[in-house]
Amino acid sequence: MTVRQSLLVKLTDTSLAINKALVGAEWVSKSSTGDVFDVTNPSTGEVIATLPDLGRQEVTCAIDAAHVAQKTWAKRTGKERAAILRRLYDLMVANADDLATILTMEMGKPWSEARGEILYGASYVEWFGEEAKRVYGDTIPGHQPDKRIIVIKQPVGVVGAITPWNFPNAMLARKVAPALAAGCSMVSKPAAQTPLSALALAVLAERAGLPAGLFSVLTSTASSEIGREFCSNEKVRKVTFTGSTNVGKILMRQGADQIMKLGLELGGNAPFIVFDDADLEAAVEGAMVSKYRNAGQTCVCANRLYVQSGIYDAFASKLAERVRQMKVGDGFAEGVTTGPLIDETALKKVQEHVADAVGKGAKVEIGGKPAGQGGLFFEPTILTGVTADMLVSTEETFGPVAPLFRFETEEDVIELANNTVFGLASYFFSKDVSKIFRVAEALEYGMVGVNTSLISTEVAPFGGIKQSGLGREGSKYGLEDYTEIKYLCLSV
């Protein structure tokens, strides 16, 4: 197993680039089958590491270790758990440059954006470390004179986590941090495209003093096999997953026999609404951040931009002015704002969405095609004259394409925005206070950004309704999702 020189030479601390998987207490360089898989840099297509391709045998080992380790961990005080998480947070910040380099190499996003993700991931570790000391219960006045009722919260136990490639550090950090804070253990399976960031996090967790066995990182291409084991192994008490709605449904079905506790952060189809009375500059800035962050590969990315007739042309032209200044390329190159898409399938989907829209009458204002000389890059794109019969209206594009729909009234746009099975993030821009409350309450979404698209933070509950998922990540609610409520009834 190897990590290639092209990655190692970019690191200050090369021991963060690991070519082994962490199974319980053991770093393993060989799978039981001997299978391996390559990790490639999506900007160059070059192989940067070869890792053991683990299967069911290693998953059960990791779960067994997590089961044993969790019992002791749960007995530690919140303050002790907090101290380890604080050390992990400090290590993540101290090593942010290297962690960002590993992330950009395996995922492609611009290095400064990758560094931002590391700090974002670290913020969850800091937050949940602090919250570890505040897993409060409750007392309830008894229902009979001799009765006293006490509510306590206990860790759910072993958690299986499946995390995505688009935020290889932050999505894992915001699962493992609350799990550990609550007294759970975690067996994680990062996306096969981006396992190196997860392994680096495990190295730092070990350095922070996390007891062995509590946090495994399984490198594998066998996602469905591992998901099935998570859902059917009786030692696992919760499965947390960030990814597609289709896979979320499969996990729900597979977990049914065990009544598995599930945390699901699934697909979105975010509406981004600009009313005539919006602050135009703020709306354009919001669209830039929401639409083009991570080359549009974010579950909370604006997918459908609804712009009211009176401001449509001005918004389209100002947005195009900003998009024209964007630079596509390798995430390590100076001034690059947009990296590659993750793979060929992603590129094909974006091309298909643009071709479908154009075929049905949309106009490409800017972009609209793969960028540069081949590879996985796609030009930041704006489509105008977009209508509800186009694929961009119903499916998540997951690419740097902003389709601008025109609307006339508040009632119309609420209906259009809610006309989807998804309910993750939504955004709107208006200066009218009454309208702000009306629209925010009418949007059927777990998160609503009002005059801002910067909604992701460790202090707020991130999550969706409808087919966008179950549970919340971040905030006090994110910790509660890793606890069980037990009530004690005392006769005195």
Ligand SMILES: O=CCCC(=O)O
């Ligand atoms: O893609 C999913 C999550 C992105 C975020 O936390 O802002």
